[in-house]
Amino acid sequence: MPQDTPNPEQPTSPDAPGLTRRDFLRLAGGVVVLFSLGPEARSAVTSTGTDQSAGLGGWLRIGPDSRVTVFTPTPEVGQGLRTSLAQIAADELSLPMSSIDIIMGDTDRVPAQTPADHGSAVATIGPRLRAAAAQARSIIAELAAARWDVDPEAVQVRDGLAAVADDPERSVAIGELARGRRLVRRPSDMTVLEPSGEHRLVGQSVPRVDGPEIVTGTVPFVGDLRLPDMVYAKLLRPPCLDARLVGVDARAAARQSGVVAVVQQGDFVAVVAERPDLAEKALRLVRASWEEPGRPHTSSLYDDMRRSAKLTDRTRHEGDADAALAAAQYGFSATYRTAFVAHAPIEPHGAVAAQEADRIIVHASTQRPFLHRDAVSRAFDLPPERVRVIAAPVGGAFGGKDEGDVSVAAVRLARAVRRPVMLTYSREEEFTWGYFRPAALIDVQCGANGDGDITAWACDAFNCGPRGADPPYAFPNQRVDSYDCDVPLRQGHWRGDGGPANTFAREVHLDHVASELGHDPVGFRLRHLTADERMARVVRTAAEAYGWREARAPTGLGVGFACAADSGAFVAQIAEVEVSRVTGEVRVRRVLTAHDCGLIINPDGLRNQIEGAVIMGLGFTLREAVRYEQGRILSDTFASYAIPTIRDTPALETMLIPNPDRPARGAGTAAIFPIAAAVTNAVFDATGRRLRELPLSPERVRAGMTADDQ
Amino acid sequence: MTETPELLVISVNGVEHRLRTPGSRSLLSVLRGDLALTGAKYGCGNGECGACTVLIDGQAVRSCITPVSLAHNRSVTTIEGLTAEDGLHPVQQAFLDAQAFQCGYCTPGFIMSAIALLNTNPDPSELEIRDALAGQLCRCGVYPRVIEAVQLAAAKMRG
Ligand code: FES
Ligand code: FES
Secondary structure, eight states: OOOOOSOTTSOOOTTSTTOOHHHHHHOOSEEEEEEEOOHHHHHTOOOOTTOTTTTEEEEEEEOTTSOEEEEESSOOSSSOHHHHHHHHHHHHHTOOGGGEEEEESBTTTSOOOOSSOGGGHHHHHHHHHHHHHHHHHHHHHHHHHHHHTOOGGGEEEETTEEEETTOTTSEEEHHHHHTTOEEEEOGGGOOOOOOOOOOSSTTSOOOOTTHHHHHTTOOOOGGGOOOTTOEEEEEOOOSSTTOEEEEEEOHHHHHSTTEEEEEEETTEEEEEESSHHHHHHHHTTOEEEEEOOOOOOOSOHHHHHHHHOEEEEEEEEESOHHHHHHHOSEEEEEEEEEOOBOOOOSSOOEEEEEEETTEEEEEEOOSOHHHHHHHHHHHTTOOGGGEEEEEOOOSOOTTTTOSOHHHHHHHHHHHHHTSOEEEEOOHHHHHHSSOBBOOEEEEEEEEEOTTSOEEEEEEEEESSOSTTOSOSSOOSSEEEEEEEOOOSSOBOOOTTTTHHHHHHHHHHHHHHHHHHTTOOHHHHHHHHOTTOHHHHHHHHHHHHHHTOOOOSSOOSSOEEEEEEEETTEEEEEEEEEEEOTTTOOEEEEEEEEEEEOSSOSOHHHHHHHHHHHHHHHHHHHHTOOOOEETTEEOOOSTTTSOOOOGGGOOEEEEEEOOOTTSOOOOOSSGGGSSHHHHHHHHHHHHHSOOOOBSSOOHHHHHHHHHOSOO | OOOOOEEEEEEETTEEEEEEEOTTSBHHHIIIIISOOOSSOOSOSSSSSOTTEEEETTEEEEGGGSBGGGGTTSEEEOGGGTOBTTBOOHHHHHHHHTTOOSSOSSHHHHHHHHHHHHHHOSSOOHHHHHHHTTTOOOTTOOHHHHHHHHHHHHHHHHO
């Protein structure tokens, strides 16, 4: 029978990986099972600064009220994580969904995050959570068995009760067994139990648990919080990136009614007022002069990238690609380009900060509360445990809300005015003062023989990182390298990082080679997918579902194919387009996606993610590019940075390929990888013209059609 | 540049409010700030995203660019005003049934816009739905589900 932990308030023990005393203190009584992250995620753990509990995936607790609470770091950002985790826990414990609470993204209550991809939180946490739930179930069975002096095997745990079958006398609420106990199991204490394998909720399209809040408009986004005595701030922004403040006169602003303070600390100037619109109005009265940095004359972004390139990642080296290229019968080389892209969530950045006794409490719209906490702790030289960041529900992030700037600014102001401060960005600030998806320049060289076999492949990817660059194809000689570059804009994570750019280059180039050699695009891919049966199956599924007809030359119909794999998810896409020969406008009529990401936790949730990825991907494929000049972002409204609308939405078909024996994998991301290539290849099929730069703006498409030569 | 407050009488979700405030303030700012109705969202502040959509006398307006004086003596409905004691508005229910959201930030605006559409056109074609909602932006890309939700709601409301 399980032993109660004698003194759980003991500091870290070596077998509870880095679990701190503070963490234990926060655990209420009951039955608690800690779980670690999978080895994949753990190896991805870099230093998160001070928090030692990194690598711990979370914990699950059965409370005296029979409710089960799961504590886990990654917040909900609209991907349905809360629902998926509840499905997993409820399934293993044979409980209804309504008995599960999920606490996420609160740095005081959950273990620190790892840098593992957001999209794969279900992948990293899911299996461990399931194992922890199995463990909790067996503890409950043992406690019940001890109470009745029966064999634990005879105890059934179901619907919140532990019971001996056919014995109405021997039935007790699981919370009753947990009551008054302080029983903590650590990962190292556990013999890993096989999860029951029974899937009652996992695999079902369970509706989102937060759906009712969403449709009633009651989700508490950060801008909706109202703390007592709270005031609102607006920051004075420089006229361009990297400008220096040389003088400021804020007297008129400070005199405005409703203005609480004008705060100036070095280059940082902000107006704090009783209402957001008053802060905004007063800010317009601040007179400031700025010194703009001298900007080197730049010939072209892409030339400068090439010039400043530093090799940072040798993603794949097999055989001797360069020698094989030189020796190849046919050679094809081309350069691909993609623009800087904005995240453009509909909810701009925001944070609410308050000082409470000797602690700082921040509510922030972020997927990375621990990065925000560490940023605040660094900025004000506070020990991290004196900073608590609570991730508010996020109104879209896509990798864009990682950095803690907004929280640091809100804390600075809350300390200055000694009242809780809300800081939310305007749309213009959102487009200007965050960071962007890196622009990319990718050189691809390919050698082939007369039979249509690729003999060599070399790819040099500038400024987009290696993600998605490793081809799934069995090319005998290959070299894939990626380089960091100096660029004029701040850049960072973006859904799938460099994956969409690298996939665009590879899949368009492969299509190009296929057509030059007179091969069908699908057949040509399958011919080279000999070492990746899973990818091949997805490619075949898409082609069959679509009714793909073999074509060795452009058909004029406007159909394009592409595929990609990312973090254990495999996806193939077919796009159908219409191209206006007059305007150069590309309209995407239909997109079919075949998708295999292993075990599917929630099919409808997965479909929703895939559909969203396709639509978001159409944005950077057709239109989106950040425009800037001399350190000024020119595309700072939805009119000047046009994201997809409902009018752009094609007919979408999504085929989920069941693969329940493979672990559940990142599902929010892979579908955004191939879409640009599928569309670009479809434009080729429609027009016979090969475009190699995103977005496929009407000007580019028109220019492509009038160019005599490719 | 101080603006003189004026007395405004606005019915919001069936409740009459008397406010003394400058009439040039945006309706969004009054709803969210003065009346603590935070269902309408700020997304852009200049009429380009639809997150702030509410109804004035049944018609969809972008409250971020609507001066509050325009609502004087009129009746404003926000998402908070939809939910009756006995349950969700059919359009809310349809968004739930179609799971037509991801992060949900754009959802109140979509729902209000869809209601305005169905007020005037109880049986819209898919094209009409797309046209009516073309100004509502969703970065998560739930558009196909929105179309489905509006069709579901339309069918249900026609009975
Ligand atoms: S906030 Fe009003 S339209 Fe965007
Ligand atoms: S659901 Fe996220 S913006 Fe629409």
